[in-house]
Amino acid sequence: MPAWLEVTIRSFAILAGLFLIAKLLGKKQLSKLSFFEYIVGITIGDIAGALSMELEASLSQGITAIVIWTSIPVLINLLSLKNKKFRDFVEGKATIFIKDGKVMEDNLKSEKYTADELLEQLRKKDIFKLADVEFALLESNGEISTLLKREHQPLTPHDMNVPTAPQKETQTVIMDGEILDEPLTAIGQNRGWLKTELEKIGVSIENVFLGQVDSFGQLTVDLYDDQLQMPAPKQQPLLLASIKKCQADLELFALATENNRAKKMYAENAVKLDEVLTKVQTILRN
Structure with a gap:
């Protein structure tokens, strides 16, 4: 067998194997790698690269090494799920940096964090004043989580006793000019409804790059032609x-x-409708 063909076959086989390993380790590995998992990933990649290029290397021995290196983090993850003490030992615990608005200097030193590094991490979270922080801790993955003091927290509709409508997942019903039937069914609509909505805004399906329906049933579209500006949905204000x-x-x-x-009936219903307006106007005004 020619060397180039053997390298090609090995590379594709190892690439398929690494893909299966990544699926086995789970999505957590993509977003949160511990120090140990990071080392394992580098080692497996190094072994896979050597197996692809070095034809004299034993393929069976290399695969055995990859299986062993893959089995270790899988086993550790299983043990971590079942035993909190083992999980704390492997992944570590969160360390409190700020408590009741005061910096824990000893904890900073134990994690080898300087005051400058702490302030830098706070700035990344748009916090430029240490006095605004009530609580902050260093997570096991190296991220800092913060809780602002009550007076510095963003105002929410709940704080103002403003009623809000429940939010549902926005469904993408058009992609690359093609209608997606499954999301349409999820919102209880069909192609006929979608075509009617497109006719209302004067757009044909072929010109739509992306179309989404929000929790209020409003359709918004992005066209292939970036020069065209689509009007904002007006169903809620019109209602x-x-x-x-x-x-x-x-x-x-x-x-x-x-x-x-009749006068009494009209007056009573006018009052009832006014009560409805009070409840829904903050929702429909957006």
Whole structure:
């Protein structure tokens, strides 16, 4: 067998094997590598590279080494899931850097962190004033988690007693000019509804690069032609305006009619609709 062909076969085989190993180790390995897992990854890559290029190297011995190096982190992960003490020993514990607004200098020294490094990490989280931090700790993966003091935390609708609608996952219903039926079904719609919505904004499906439907059922699209500007969805503001008009009409009817029974009915329903407006206007105004 020619050398180049053997190198090609080895490379593809090892690449397929590394892909299976990555799937076996799980997605956690991509986002959070411990120091030990980092070393294992480098070693496996080095072995795989040597097996691809060095034809005199024993393929069976190399595969055995890769299996052994792969089995170790898998075994450690299984033990870590079942035993917290073992997990703390392998992955380490979080270290408190700031508590009740005060810096824990001894903890900084034990983790070999300087004050400059702590301030740098806080700045990366858009915190430029140490006095604003109530609590901060160094996670086992090296990231710093922070909790701002109550008076410096962002204001939320809950703090202002403002009602908010529950949010659902935005569904991508068009991609690369093709309709995706599964997301459409997930929101309880079909192709006919989608085509009707596209007709409302004067766009054909072939011109749409990406189309998404939000939790309010509003369709937003991105076109292949970047020069065209699509108007913002107006279903919510239009619905709010319609409710306001109905409420105003009921008040006018109550004033205009001479029939006491009808006047009472119009007035009562105008009050009910006004209560509905109070609850939904903050949602529909966006």
